[in-house]
Amino acid sequence: MKKIGRIIGTAADTIKLLNIALEHEWAVSFEYLLHAYSMPKGRFFYEDPVMKQKTDARAQTIQIGIDEMYHALQLGVIITQMGGVPSFKTDEVIRYPKIIDNLKRDKATEDLVTNLYQTARFKKGAYPKVLNMILNISYDEVRHSRQFDFMIETLEKQGQAGEFCFQANPEVDRREDAALLHEIMRLENELMHRYLKYVILFSGHQDLSQRLFKNSVNHMRHWDKNAGLLVKMGSVIRIENAEKASSGEEKSLRPMPVSYPGRSRLSALKSLVPAEQNLIAKVEQLVAMVPDGEIKDELKLHLALKREHLFTQEWLLQNARMIKGLD
Numbered sequence: 310m311k312k313i314g315r316i317i318g319t320a321a322d323t324i325k326l327l328n329i330a331l332e333h334e335w336a337v338s339f340e341y342l343l344h345a346y347s348m349p350k351g352r353f354f355y356e357d358p359v360m361k362q363k364t365d366a367r368a369q370t371i372q373i374g375i376d377e378m379y380h381a382l383q384l385g386v387i388i389t390q391m392g393g394v395p396s397f398k399t400d401e402v403i404r405y406p407k408i409i410d411n412l413k414r415d416k417a418t419e420d421l422v423t424n425l426y427q428t429a430r431f432k433k434g435a436y437p438k439v440l441n442m443i444l445n446i447s448y449d450e451v452r453h454s455r456q457f458d459f460m461i462e463t464l465e466k467q468g469q470a471g472e473f474c475f476q477a478n479p480e481v482d483r484r485e486d487a488a489l490l491h492e493i494m495r496l497e498n499e500l501m502h503r504y505l506k507y508v509i510l511f512s513g514h515q516d517l518s519q520r521l522f523k524n525s526v527n528h529m530r531h532w533d534k535n536a537g538l539l540v541k542m543g544s545v546i547r548i549e550n551a552e553k554a555s556s557g558e559e560k561s562l563r564p565m566p567v568s569y570p571g572r573s574r575l576s577a578l579k580s581l582v583p584a585e586q587n588l589i590a591k592v593e594q595l596v597a598m599v600p601d602g603e604i605k606d607e608l609k610l611h612l613a614l615k616r617e618h619l620f621t622q623e624w625l626l627q628n629a630r631m632i633k634g635l636d
């Protein structure tokens with residue numbers, strides 16, 4: 310991770326720091342979800358040091374990933390308000406074959422970013438709200454680090470340190486339905502992040518940004534559910550553009566897009582309609598392909614909500630076109 314080696318006193322330096330943090334938060338929110346979706350539900354419990362309750366490590370890892378998404382959102386909004394351009398580049402993501410190795414990486418990531426936030430030095434009195442925000446975020450990271458630490462320790466104590474992540478069955482992955490579900494996962498992830506980007510860009514217009522945020526969250530939910538469906542089929546979430554070492558470690562420098570279409574309100578809204586239509590077409594195709602049962606029922610629920618998104622997006626676009634002076 311890059312760092313700013315000087316005392317921060319200008320807007321340009323502040324934006325630079327916030328963008329380093331944004332790129333990081335953007336990548337780790339994805340990486341934690343990837344790690345969580347690669348492990349079984351309700352199997353690895355740890356005693357949470359703050360909640361003082363036995364807690365599912367997978368569920369908490371997802372929750373931490375969502376916290377990181379909120380961090381990205383906060384950072385992006387401030388960068389935009391300060392007149393900067395938010396960066397959506399990502400750091401590399403890694404998935405190790407063993408669950409504990411992913412958790413160890415996640416813990417190291419938390420410590421690294423805590424350090425970035427807590428060592429940033431501002432000129433006396435400069436940007437007090439930004440400083441306050443990064444301190445607040447840094448203590449979320451401290452909490453996350455301790456959570457991962459307890460998960461690791463518990464796995465070790467319980468003799469679960471050798472447990473492996475789900476492995477994709479190559480025969481399942483060769484099937485048309487599994488291939489289509491992988492493609493739908495990719496599109497859900499892309500759209501979830503694309504909506505988030507627009508939430509950031511249009512944060513000055515709360516009506517639009519709240520609506521887009523709702524859609525982003527829905528795509529995140531579907532992505533989450535689909536990760537479970539893939540496991541049911543006998544596969545597991547795939548990392549885009551990943552290289553697999555002989556040790557089984559997968560690494561990708563481009564796990565998701567680094568840019569998204571649309572700079573203005575109209576061009577952003579225009580791009581969402583065909584994106585929603587494309588996703589709907591793929592889900593319809595998959596619904597027709599899978600036999601009656603749990604997977605089909607789940608996909609039909611997704612489809613209904615996606616049709617609602619399309620309705621919303623078509624009207625957001627039409628309404629924006631009708632009003633003059635809307636920038």
Ligand SMILES: [Fe+2]
Pocket residue numbers: 334376377380422446450
């Ligand atoms: Fe974070």
Ligand SMILES: [Fe+2]
Pocket residue numbers: 373377419449450453454
């Ligand atoms: Fe964190």
Ligand SMILES: [Fe+2]
Pocket residue numbers: 524528585615618619
């Ligand atoms: Fe949608």
